[in-house]
Amino acid sequence: MENRLTKIERKAQAKDKEAAAEYVVVKKLVDALREGKPARSVELGKEEMEVASGYQLLTSKPMIYIANMSEEEIADPTSNRHFNTVKEYAAKENNDVIAICAKIEEELSSLDKEEKSVFLQDLGISESGLDQVIKSAYHLLGLKTFFTVGVQECRAWTFHDGMTAPECAGVIHTDFQKGFIRAECFSYDDYMEYKSEAKLKEAGKLRLEGKEYIVQDGDILHFRFNV
Structure with a gap:
């Protein structure tokens, strides 16, 4: 330089x-x-x-600081003075610090979803360290997720924050972007509440969005296109 x-x-x-x-x-x-x-x-x-x-x-390059804690400290990382030192240092650069316990993460890797939930609850932890790292990395890199749902499969697609509906269609296939007409859209949270597209329509939660629509994290999209 x-x-x-x-x-x-x-x-x-x-x-x-x-x-x-x-x-x-x-x-x-x-x-x-x-x-x-x-x-x-x-x-x-x-x-x-x-x-x-x-x-x-x-x-x-953006940074995430990860502090490996003991099982006794993981529920309250601030009880460890070294964690607080790292947190203060990271704050100067507006970076995240994530507290994990490697031993707990190893144990979680061998459990099913229900067992993980019970195990974390017993420890007084809301989510695993791995989940926290993934979320923090997505946020740091400006990434979000939209979904496509069909009869045979449901897929998650990663996109950059601020992308329009046609640009997100292009993540799936360039033809989708070139021939984009509009997108049928509803949110993941609404889908979990109403459980079906028919009920979403009745509640007015299913929308038709055009080329200027900025896709939101958790959107479920069905693209209409013509090439």
Whole structure:
């Protein structure tokens, strides 16, 4: 990065607008790295972030901190001073800290769904460490899930937050996106409440959404398309 800074500094001084804009970004990053700070700690605007992404800096990657706790501490991680230290450090970078107990996770891996629920309840834990890690990773990466439901199978599809209905259709197949007409849509929570599409229609919970619709986490979609 220091070599890059020296190189574009000359161009920036020669009134090269593109180099001047890049120089500002590189200077911010180099200053932080010289102080031992990760690149992700540098405050950058949207356009600056696009420039910085081209450098593929390791310390620009988002982070999740995972603290391995004892069985006695897992129900109340803050009782461990080391956990609190990690939490304070992570908070400075707006990162999550997840407390898990590796021994408990190993035991959970051998249990069925009902047994897991009882086991976690006995420990005073609402969800497993693995589930917490998955949720945190999705949130950190800006990922969400929509579902497609058919007679033979139900599938979950991962998409980036902010994607439209046609873009999500393209996750399944590019033809779905090219020929997108509209999407029949209802939420997972509504489906669990009403139990059938017929009752969803009666309750006015089944919607038809067009090309501008921003798909929400947990949406169940049926795409109409014509190619």
